[in-house]
Amino acid sequence: MRVVIATRIFGPEVSAASGILRTWAEEFRDRGFEVAVLTARPPRGAVIDDPPGIDIRRAPVKRDRQQYVRGYVSYMSFDIPLAFRLLFSRRADLYIVEPPPTTVAVVRVIAWLRRTPYVVRAADYWSEAAELVTSNRFVLGTLRRIEAWGLQGAKRLFAAHDPLIARFRELGITTPAVPIGFGADTAHFRYSGQEPADPPLFIYAGTHSEWHGAGIFVDAMRAVVNRHARARLEYYGNGEDRDDMQARAAELGIADSVAFHPPIPPAELATILARATCSVASLAPVAANEYALATKVYSSLAAGCPVVFTGVGPTIEFLDHATYPAGVAVTYEPSAVAEAMIAAMDAPLAPPDRAELARWSSERFSLAAIATQVVDESLAIIRA
Structure with a gap:
């Protein structure tokens, strides 16, 4: 056939x-x-x-x-x-x-x-x-x-x-x-005992276009940097909002704390996620996203990396009802996002817990x- x-x-x-x-x-x-x-x-x-x-x-x-x-x-x-x-x-x-x-x-x-x-x-x-x-x-x-x-x-x-x-x-x-x-593609996204990043590192992996609303993490980073001056936010992917986000980071005076990279192969991204403090994901609060799910969440969890999500859609219910602490979903406001990122930074997931998170996720998703x-x-x- x-x-x-x-x-x-x-x-x-x-x-x-x-x-x-x-x-x-x-x-x-x-x-x-x-x-x-x-x-x-x-x-x-x-x-x-x-x-x-x-x-x-x-x-x-x-x-x-x-x-x-x-x-x-x-x-x-x-x-x-x-x-x-x-x-x-x-x-x-x-x-x-x-x-x-x-x-x-x-x-x-x-x-x-x-x-x-x-x-x-x-x-x-x-x-x-x-x-x-x-x-x-x-x-x-x-x-x-x-x-x-x-x-x-x-x-x-x-x-x-x-x-x-x-x-x-x-x-x-x-x-x-x-x-x-x-x-998740568990052949590539997995946790292999990587050492946690120092300084704190937040990763957004994927497209950042109008319906993603990923610029909210740039706004949130100002409060994060005030808490930890060396913290970094890195975007991997592409999207129409990139120029606006770069300009916003410069306007807030945090351009050195926010980096933008082109897409990279899954195996390379998995290694970065496995070290990151947490990944961040978003879906702008518009009607079109009520039925959308942030698929990048699954890859992050399979790599042992918890998630901070903001926006709308089924991702909220998934994180709220996960049987293992996979991350948090917060309202689409820079202050709420910053608070969640700071909490992840202040109490990072320990390597044994990251290994368990990866195992839990890979078995189910x-x-x-x-x-x-x-x-x-x-x-x-x-x-x-």
Whole structure:
């Protein structure tokens, strides 16, 4: 049997989706499938380290100045060639597609033409997130219709969690959905007894764009630095808010305490997290994020690093009800965030506790377990 994964983002590009889809591809391969990945050429300087036994085909794509495939001009530069790549490739038994909605819509058209079922990794509801970058009713209405149409045609939605599925049902999207949750790539994110960082170190790992609201940690750092002058906040990733955050750090007089780095490979990031005082994560308090989950939390915990989260969404409930002290969720205010960061700095998690945190997290939130569930569900669709 042959599976084709259509995604604008895949390794070596650093993102949650890259790690998730690579794990899925490897599980399909290990279960005897022929696997092809149709994706985009990676950013400049990326070192390709493809998993063996998987046919990964990359095509040029338009990237923004942060080297990210973001915005609908970039999306279409991937989607239009994708239609022809799918149409003229060998027949598949199943397509797996990663949003944006335009990519899902393209796959629905080709899937109909080639009589091939498709499934969607539905981690978010994109149409509501788009309200953060445009208020144009025509654009938003068109996007909602495209997204609903693409999701409605799928044989299965592999959704992040039950609240997102409930939102889809409210919108009339009746496609069968499975809440698969999120997890960490425990092959890379783990704790190996690293010594705690000195001075205190806070890590934000991932995209920092409008709907993340990650600039709040820069504001909070002023109070943190007042408590410990050598404390540092480091961002790893990219995003449209970076210039504003750098300017804000300079305005607050803490530019030397806040550093911005490009994305780095998971294994390298895991080593940094394993030493950090804690990681920080955020989702801006807007309606689009009520169903979103900060996936970076799982990678941090698997590396033995507790989390300070601020914003909205299911991450709050996850941290509040974790059976092991994984971190805290606080209101989206600089003073509350600073207080939580200072508390983590004043009482850092000891190495034995970090090892236990990593063990607890890895046993419960592994991408490998999720991949097994995805392949089982996919087999049922193919054999139906």
